[in-house]
Amino acid sequence: MRRAHPAAAPPTPPLAIGRRERGARHWWAKRCTTLRAVGIPFVATTPVARMIRATARQQWRLLAVNVVSTVLLAVTEFGSFAVIFRAAGLLAGAPPSGPWGLATLPQDTLFLVYLSAALVLQLLASGSRYLNGITAGYFAARCQACITPELHRHILSLSYACASRFKVGDLVHRATVSPQAVQLEIEQLGRICSNLMLVLAYVAILAVLSPALLLVAIALGGAVAALQRTIRPRLARASGVLEGRRREVAARITEDIQLLRLLHSSAATGGAQRQVAAQMASLEAPMRQLSRLMSIQEPVSDLLPVVAALLIVGLSWQLFGGSAETLIPKLVTFVLALQRLNLRLIQTAASFNQLAENSGRIEQLDDLLQTGDKSFRRQGGSPFTGLRHGVRFEAVGLRFEARAEPSLTAIDLWIPAGSTVALVGPSGAGKSSLVDLLVGLQDPSSGRVLIDNVDLCSLDLDSWQRQLGVVSQDVLLLNASIRDNIAFGSADSNVAAIEAAARIAGAHGFIKELPHGYATAIGERGYRLSGGQRQRLSLARALLRDPQLLILDEATSALDSHSEHGIQQALAAFQGPRTVLTVAHRLSSIVQADQIVVIEQGRIVEQGRHQELLATGGAYARLWLRQSRAGQRAE
Incomplete structure (x- = not known):
């Protein structure tokens, strides 16, 4: 993966260094090592x-x-x-x-x-x-x-x-x-x-x-x-040994707190307690050794x-x-x-x-x-002033170091400004990876992502992301009030704008029924709300930014069909000249999309409108048939 340049990398010494200067540096390095050792x-x-x-x-x-x-x-x-x-x-x-x-x-x-x-x-x-x-x-x-x-x-x-x-x-x-x-x-x-x-x-x-x-x-x-x-x-x-084990214990406890709902719902609290107890027991030996060494003086x-x-x-x-x-x-x-x-x-x-x-x-x-072994968020570049023509993926590939197979291979995709494009495909096909590339969370390993024919890697990342509204399936909420959660990232928004965004997202109704309305605290990661309510808040947050490009990564997966249909109608009225990229699992929500892109194993296998793809009888038609049968059985 192409790595962003470090924001504050140490200066590179000149290649031509005299013998006396090299000797002085060598002497200073030895003195530093000695003093650090003591x-x-x-x-x-x-x-x-x-x-x-x-x-x-x-x-x-x-x-x-x-x-x-x-x-x-x-x-x-x-x-x-x-x-x-x-x-x-x-x-x-x-x-x-x-x-x-x-x-x-x-x-x-x-x-x-x-x-x-x-x-x-x-x-x-x-x-x-x-x-x-x-x-x-x-x-x-x-x-x-x-x-x-x-x-x-x-x-x-x-x-x-x-x-x-x-x-x-x-x-x-x-x-x-x-x-x-x-x-x-x-x-x-x-x-x-x-x-x-x-x-x-x-x-x-x-x-x-x-x-x-x-x-x-x-x-x-x-x-x-x-x-x-x-x-x-x-x-x-x-x-060093003790601090490493303390870090492991801290990481384990933090993960357990983050997964508290999963631990309670799967009766796994006992196992988590035993793991932490075992890790704490491993701290005892180095702590005793430290005690012996510190006490002998x-x-x-x-x-x-x-x-x-x-x-x-x-x-x-x-x-x-x-x-x-x-x-x-x-x-x-x-x-x-x-x-x-x-x-x-x-x-x-x-x-x-x-x-x-x-x-x-x-x-x-x-x-x-240390900066040498890390990559950093890109700083500087040309400011993004608005999406006029569209977004183009040119032979884009993405490979992660920990995976043998690439996540994306030779992606060629055109997203015209003002259109609605839907990504569909099985889990792990690479849909979210493509979204991460577009948002700027990842850099392509090969190829380019062009914004109005300008490489995304040459744009100012902050100015680009300020024009994005991103709603993901994994909703991230603050342990704060509903108003603060909707206004996150839009600090200058007033009460009227917050409520307008909540209405479009279908959240205003349930918010008014809460004891303190928009001032209601929702708890850590919004645990006091249902999955659908959390998704509505996340959608309202994205809409409040008034984005030029709205990215919905299975943003309505926790909603029932009736609620999803209502939000789709609201979004259609909200969209106007905006561009929408949606990752959908429920195909019924994207039948009106201007373009549907089917991704399998990191490659685009089909793209077209709903009726065109059904007529070809390919991967999309099979997915549609499978979901239609599942819906009939559910009824």
């Missing part, structure tokens, strides 16, 4: 990464405040520990010391100054941490506000054929989960940046206190990193500082010679800094774990947003 995906060239970078450029002031608050937090933490070290020295009996003449102050006064400075620095640190958190949250909220409409736009921009490959529940699950996944990703990345800045501050403090004891802190960080290196790939794999990280503290006490005694004035302030400051360092390492590791656990949702969002 849980930082936004440096990559994925759709989500591009969206976040675009939002970052728009919100640079917010990010600048975030960076400043992060640096300020690290500086105030460093200053707090410097003050604590001085205060601890005073408590241990060390002589007063400090900049700006502080050494001349009395010991009690100097101690109060140190306490006050520590309090001010901690207040600044708390304010910086708060500012850092809200700016990261604001940026995440901005990205979520961007990704939700972008995801909705992307799904709606997919071609009908491409979107039909997805399960509805799968798309709903991705659209629901992905925005929260993006927000979590950004928030965790912000926490990682903040914690790493603090880690650098604590390492600097430890280095100033004792380069030898810094080795203990480095060993502590190395142990945490080694643990993370072991855990994170397993987390990512388990997350904290107890190990809590144990490491205790071991490190014991080593520090012993090493400090040896390094500082047992002098209380030297040992106590350094030991107190060092242990406190090490404890804060360990806390930041734990939080950083937890953030990386969250990124790894979230990677499955981000990857499924990237997969959906």
Whole structure:
């Protein structure tokens, strides 16, 4: 099948690339792969990464405040520990010391100054941490506000054929989960940046206190990193498996809700419940694995500082010679800094774990947003201004990838403007496929569909479809009022026009008998209405558009013969200069058609008027005879 061009395909790089540029691209690709593997995906060239970078450029002031608050937090933490070290020295009996003449102050006064400075620095640190958190949250909220409409736009921009490959529940699950996944990703990345800045501050403090004891802190960080290196790939794999199974469960539940009438009418609710229960049971193993991997980090990280503290006490005694004035302030400051360092390492590791656990949702969002393997609704083209001559199918063929046989083969058909053309034939003959080609839901695999001698593929699809009124056998209704359902796609219609369309469609009578008339809510997919009533609403919706081309795909199949005859008379009065293409199962409804086209196995086998086709004694005559006999037996 010919595929529409992607609406936003990534630009193709130039063919002539120098050796230095190729080397730079190769280096950058390797760095992106490495950073993505450790849980930082936004440096990559994925759709989500591009969206976040675009939002970052728009919100640079917010990010600048975030960076400043992060640096300020690290500086105030460093200053707090410097003050604590001085205060601890005073408590241990060390002589007063400090900049700006502080050494001349009395010991009690100097101690109060140190306490006050520590309090001010901690207040600044708390304010910086708060500012850092809200700016990261604001940026995440901005990205979520961007990704939700972008995801909705992307799904709606997919071609009908491409979107039909997805399960509805799968798309709903991705659209629901992905925005929260993006927000979590950004928030965790912000926490990682903040914690790493603090880690650098604590390492600097430890280095100033004792380069030898810094080795203990480095060993502590190395142990945490080694643990993370072991855990994170397993987390990512388990997350991918779990997210895939969650998608399957969401798709199954959505399908069950869509098929609720069928499940209840065929006593199949028990089987549906067992299938969902079995799928949920399959979630248990990957969820347990995730729980084991996520839980191992904290107890190990809590144990490491205790071991490190014991080593520090012993090493400090040896390094500082047992002098209380030297040992106590350094030991107190060092242990406190090490404890804060360990806390930041734990939080950083937890953030990386969250990124790894979230990677499955981000990857499924990237997969959906990728454009290379998808076809998109056609954009642009010549505007359609009106049907003057007619529609022509020239050697049109249609083949689907999943089917061995083509749906349509060498279709040659002329539909003059202002005429009524009927398509008949057995189920699966290709009638609906031909309608899909005319509407623009599919592109022909071969041949052309010409509108006034202009290829439909070169027309602006929106302007063409606005002039169509389509009524299908599978009626699609909103869970809204009758008025909203009729006015769908014609937002500017007034009450008088809605009622006029309902009268022509034979719906006004039953609507007025409902408790709230046109304001009556009809429930999901119109379950409160009968099949015939739903078809009448769908027909009224199409007529309200005042279309130039009215397409009726077995639009009256749920009506009895008397109701169908009344609607046919109303349509004949409504038609005027309009063109009508009708797909009919009941042949009695099309005897007045200007042209009847018989399709079998994807080919046109006969075409002509009713009496002409009966006279030939071919496929149409056999169908007419079969239905006539069935009607006589029914009587």
